[in-house]
Amino acid sequence: xxxxxxxxxxxxxxxxxxxxxxxxxxxxxxxxxxxxxxxxxxxxxxxxxxxxxxxxxxxxxxxxxxxxxxxxxxxxxxxxxxxxxxxxxxxxxxxxxxxxxxxxxxxxxxxxxxxxxxxxxxxxxxxxxxxxxxxxxxxxxxxxxxxxxxxxxxxxxxxxxxxxxxxxxxxxxxxxxxxxxxxxxxxxxxxxxxxxxxxxxxxxxxxxxxxxxxxxxxxxxxxxxxxxxxxxxxxxxxxxxxxxxxxxxxxxxxxxxxxxxxxxxxxxxxxxxxxxxxxxxxxxxxxxxxxxxxxxxxxxxxxxxxxxxxxxxxxxxxxxxxxxxxxxxxxxxxxxxxxxxxxxxxxxxxxxxxxxxxxxxxxxxxxxxxxxxxxxxxxxxxxxxxxxxxxxxxxxxxxxxxxxxxxxxxxxxxxxxxxxxxxxxxxxxxxxxxxxxxxxxxxxxxxxxxxxxxxxxxxxxxxxxxxxxxxxxxxxxxxxxxxxxxxxxxxxxxxxxxxxxxxxxxxxxxxxxxxxxxxxxxxxxxxxxxxxxxxxxxxxxxxxxxx
Numbered sequence: 001x002x003x004x005x006x007x008x009x010x011x012x013x014x015x016x017x018x019x020x021x022x023x024x025x026x027x028x029x030x031x032x033x034x035x036x037x038x039x040x041x042x043x044x045x046x047x048x049x050x051x052x053x054x055x056x057x058x059x060x061x062x063x064x065x066x067x068x069x070x071x072x073x074x075x076x077x078x079x080x081x082x083x084x085x086x087x088x089x090x091x092x093x094x095x096x097x098x099x100x101x102x103x104x105x106x107x108x109x110x111x112x113x114x115x116x117x118x119x120x121x122x123x124x125x126x127x128x129x130x131x132x133x134x135x136x137x138x139x140x141x142x143x144x145x146x147x148x149x150x151x152x153x154x155x156x157x158x159x160x161x162x163x164x165x166x167x168x169x170x171x172x173x174x175x176x177x178x179x180x181x182x183x184x185x186x187x188x189x190x191x192x193x194x195x196x197x198x199x200x201x202x203x204x205x206x207x208x209x210x211x212x213x214x215x216x217x218x219x220x221x222x223x224x225x226x227x228x229x230x231x232x233x234x235x236x237x238x239x240x241x242x243x244x245x246x247x248x249x250x251x252x253x254x255x256x257x258x259x260x261x262x263x264x265x266x267x268x269x270x271x272x273x274x275x276x277x278x279x280x281x282x283x284x285x286x287x288x289x290x291x292x293x294x295x296x297x298x299x300x301x302x303x304x305x306x307x308x309x310x311x312x313x314x315x316x317x318x319x320x321x322x323x324x325x326x327x328x329x330x331x332x333x334x335x336x337x338x339x340x341x342x343x344x345x346x347x348x349x350x351x352x353x354x355x356x357x358x359x360x361x362x363x364x365x366x367x368x369x370x371x372x373x374x375x376x377x378x379x380x381x382x383x384x385x386x387x388x389x390x391x392x393x394x395x396x397x398x399x400x401x402x403x404x405x406x407x408x409x410x411x412x413x414x415x416x417x418x419x420x421x422x423x424x425x426x427x428x429x430x431x432x433x434x435x436x437x438x439x440x441x442x443x444x445x446x447x448x449x450x451x452x453x454x455x456x457x458x459x460x461x462x463x464x465x466x467x468x469x470x471x472x473x474x475x476x477x478x479x480x481x482x483x484x485x486x487x488x489x490x491x492x493x494x495x496x497x498x499x500x501x502x503x504x505x506x507x508x509x510x511x512x513x514x515x516x517x518x519x520x521x522x523x524x525x526x527x528x529x530x531x532x533x534x535x536x537x538x539x540x541x542x543x544x545x546x547x
Contacts, residue, residue: 010024010026010027010030010084010104010105010106011023011024011026011027011102011103011104011105012024012027012102012103013100013101013102013103014100014101014102014103015100019146019150020038020039021039021100022039023038023039037192066087066088066089067087067088067089068085068086068087068088084105084106085105085106086103086104086105086106087103087104087105087106088101088102088103088104089101089102125198125199127177127180127181127199128180128181128184128199129181129184130184130188130197130198130199130205131196131197131198131199132198132199133198133199133200133201133206135198136196136198136200136206136208137258139196139208140156140196140208140258141258143208143210144251144256144257144258144261147251147252148252148256153212153213153250153251153252153253154208154210154211154212154250154251155208155209155212155217155218155221155248155249155250155251156206156207156208156209156248156249156250156251156261156262156265157206157207157209157218157221157222157225157246157247157248157265158200158204158205158206158246158247158248158262158265158266158268158269159187159204159205159206159207159225159244159245159246159269160203160204160244160245160246160269160273161180161183161203161204161229161242161244162242162243162244162245162273163242163344163345164176164179164202164203164242165344166342166344166345167179167240167242168473168507169342169344170342171235171238171240172509172528173477173509175235175236175238175240178235179233179235179240179242180199180203182233182235183203183205183229183233183242183244184197184199184205186225186228186229186231187205187207187225187228187229189228190221190224190225190227190228190229191207191209191221191224191225192209192211192221195207195208195209195210196208196210206262206265207221209221212250214250215248215250218248218250219248222246222248225244225246226243226244226246229242229243229244230242230243245269245270245272245273246269246272247264247265247266247267247268247269247270247271247272248265248268249261249262249264249265249268296349296353297353297355300346300349300350300353300355300358300359301355301358303333304358304359304362308333308334309331309332309333309334309359309362310331310332310334310535311329311330311331311332311363311366311367311370311535311536312329312330312331312332312533312534312535312539313327313328313329313330313384313533313534313535313536313539314327314328314330314526314531314532314533314534315327315526315530315531315539315542315543315546316328316383316385316504316524316525316526317524317525317526317530318523318524319505319514319517319518319522319523319524319525320518322546323379323546324379324382324530324543324546325379325381325382325383325524326382326383326384326385326417326524327382327384327385327539328384328385328387328419328526328533329363329367329384329385329386329387330342330343330387330533331343331359331363332533333345333346343387351389351391354391356389356391356392357389357391357392357395357398360386360387360388360389360392360398361392361398361401361402361405363386363387364386364388364402364405364416365405367384367386367416368405368406368408368409368411368416369409370384370536371384371409371411371415371416372409372410372411374536374540377540377544382415383414383415383416383417383445384415384416384417385416385417385418385419385447386416386417386418386419387419387420387421387449388418388419388420390420390432393420393432393433393435393436394432394435398435399435399438399439399442402439402444403442406442412443413442413443413444414443414444414445416444416445417444417445417446417447417468418439418444418445418446418447419447419448419449419470420436420446420447420448420449421449421450433463433464436464436465437464437465440465440467445467445468446464446465446466446467446468447466447467447468447469447470447504448461448464448466448468448469448470449470450470450472451469451470451471451472451492461495461501466499466501467501467502468501468502468503468504469492469495469496469501469502469503469504470503470504470505470506470526471489471492471493471503471504471505471506471522472506472507473506473507473527474507475488475489475492476489476505476506476507476508476509476517476527477507479513479516479517480510480512480513480516486516486520489505489517489520489522490520493520493522496523497521502523502524503521503522503523503524504522504523504524504525504526505517505522505524505525505526505527506526506527507526507527508525508526508527508528508529508530509527509528509529510529511529513527513529
């Protein structure tokens with residue numbers, strides 16, 4: 001650990017605008033940034049937490065009065081905070097006017113661990129160790145003001161991890177958190193030393209590039225970030241390959257306020273994501289690269305015939321009794337090299353090539369055959385949930401195809417629930433909505449998946465024959481400590497009881513979450529806490545152990 005007693009004095013001279021004019025070697029020793037990189041930066045980047053230094057204090061300094069501030073906390077090159085006494089005073093020019101200031105920071109003899117912890121909680125992201133959104137916005141707004149006075153430029157990068165939901169779905173949130181930490185480190189390694197990096201929320205990061213002067217400068221850093229993030233992440237037994245979508249903006253050309261610059265960067269990032277749609281997990285094949293559309297369609301349709309596409313089952317559990325009352329059927333594509341792809345890896349290509357109806361009918365028919373072949377292994381009222389896309393609902397003859405599968409395998413319609421995502425339901429009109437009602441009329445249950453992530457959920461409940469609502473897993477993250485999320489989930493459960501409709505809480509990973517949701521009145525639960533998606537033989541074996 002860096003010993004404060006061994007560092008050189010921390011001294012700076014600063015212009016009225018806040019721009020650093022010169023620094024002592026001690027500043028470089030403590031922060032880890034080269035002297036030449038610190039010069040011309042804004043002082044608030046070094047001293048972001050100036051307790052007690054109000055605008056009135058700055059007026060006093062400007063008027064020629066030196067001041068001292070105790071218990072200023074400064075972040076060292078290891079990411080830790082230490083206490084300093086800060087002394088700020090004017091440097092008068094020959095006209096006795098204050099145009100520059102001196103700043104001297106003296107290490108405190110004693111540190112206050114509790115106070116340091118409070119500061120870190122206020123300005124540091126607890127997971128990645130980066131700055132948090134609050135700190136970034138405070139610092140960036142100050143820098144906007146400085147650049148406005150100096151007529152200078154700077155850049156902003158907004159980074160979003162492509163298909164990060166796949167990590168949480170396939171490996172769980174613990175692995176997802178570790179992946180975020182490694183991505184944060186990759187971004188830090190790629191960005192020039194001294195720039196401001198923050199976790200902006202979820203799987204988004206934001207970077208303030210103080211010295212960016214052109215779009216070319218932004219692109220150079222973007223390419224470095226892509227290269228660093230593209231390195232495989234090894235977490236336990238998992239090897240994860242990710243990519244990022246990055247948007248950028250340049251002050252003042254793309255906006256003259258922080259809000260507008262972030263908005264512009266977000267628009268740019270969305271366009272990048274729309275164009276690339278990249279990212280793969282584990283050894284799953286990356287279908288968004290090399291293959292022509294016709295070749296991919298041929299491979300996809302072959303997988304439905306040669307056994308490469310297989311249904312995996314994840315249990316749905318009665319939260320009150322713990323009994324397995326059903327399962328969601330999830331498709332897995334196993335390639336000859338052993339790689340396993342989830343729908344997150346291939347569904348976009350399937351939709352763009354209009355082959356999702358083939359997948360949906362294949363999974364539905366396979367589910368019916370499984371129920372028939374293993375009727376003795378399933379409880380009498382056991383129910384399979386099968387996902388259906390909007391594209392399939394618009395397909396002429398789709399309802400009849402499902403009816404034939406039920407009839408051929410002698411499966412009662414009540415044993416199957418059709419799941420439709422909220423976004424797909426929102427897009428359905430005409431034939432799609434008519435077919436959805438037909439499915440309900442023949443006895444199939446209709447579930448609304450990912451509830452709460454769309455924009456018109458209540459209108460869907462009014463217009464469509466929904467008998468089950470699946471609460472999106474995003475509302476369960478941190479639900480045990482978030483009163484806001486508990487309130488949202490309680491509202492959804494109250495809505496379910498009023499309709500009435502069954503409720504399924506998705507993404508339950510811990511006993512604490514399960515107990516909380518049981519107490520809140522959720523009917524059913526689903527998630528890694530109860531079981532991961534598994535092939536039918538393994539699923540049946542696990543279910544027998546639960547009986």
